[in-house]
Amino acid sequence: MSGSDAGELETLFRIGYAVRHAVRQSGASPKRGEIVAMGAAGSPTEEIDRIAEAQIFASLEEEGRDWNVLSEEAGFVDRGGSKLLVVDPVDGSHNALRGFPMSTVSLALGSATLSDVMLGVVHNLDNGVTHWAQKGRGAFRDGHRIRTRAWEARKELFCVNLGRHSTAKAARLAERGRRVRSLGCASLELAMVAQGSADAYFFENDNEGRNLRVTDIAAAYLIVREAGGGISDATQQPIERFPLSLDERTSVFAWGDPSFAQQAGAEGYL
Secondary structure (H helix, E strand, C coil): CCHHHHHHHHHHHHHHHHHHHHHHHCCCCCCCCCEEEECCCCCEEEHHHHHHHHHHHHHHHHHCCCCEEEECCCEEECCCCCCEEEEEEEECHHHHHHCCCCCEEEEEEECCEHHHCCEEEEEECCCCCEEEEECCCEEEECCEEECCCCCCCCCCEEEECCCCCECHHHHHHHHHCCEEECCCCHHHHHHHHHCCCCCEEEECECCHHHCECHHHHHHHHHHHHHCCCEEECCCCCECCCCECCCCCCECEEEECCHHHHHHHHHHCCC
């Protein structure tokens, strides 16, 4: 890793640590779950999101980084840089507000599309575990190299988005797994595929406007790819050209072993 890349990665680590500290400090605040604005992506911004996002901008100033920012809350912020930091200040904010320990800050450094994301960091706001990847250099969890697992039929564990708005495809995939988890935090569930804890992750809602934004997946997309897995939309179409913008949303199907993805397509249950 070049000195420049190492420095940028260390900056992302420090931002993640700072956000976790800020969120934990807010834990006793009765206003933590209050809606304080409408985010640029059209979703409500709770106080916890505002706290996390404010810390990201403060950290960038402290680090002397001029990176532009794309955030679920603030939208695109031009800070005069040539690189774009794609952030979800709190992925799994509903979990965080309910006290369900499954939330992260997601940080990805790129420029235009998912294919040019060069660094990705997913920092767990509850236990401090950090998943990260550098393009062409592999994926890691707390400094240890991670890889996806080989698929074993009838022994699968799937992470699937389930609930009122999930599709029949999601239900069909869930029925195929020996075990199913629905954690409510896309970046964390994708990290589980990358480290071999889950065989696949699937997210598709009944309305395109309820699918995932690039802020949810940019960092974890790189982590899954660098760990040896693959990721597409729910119809198994590539998403590497998906723009780093809040204008579009996508369904997601991620897998650890390509032979599983091939069978899923061949048997028609996706």
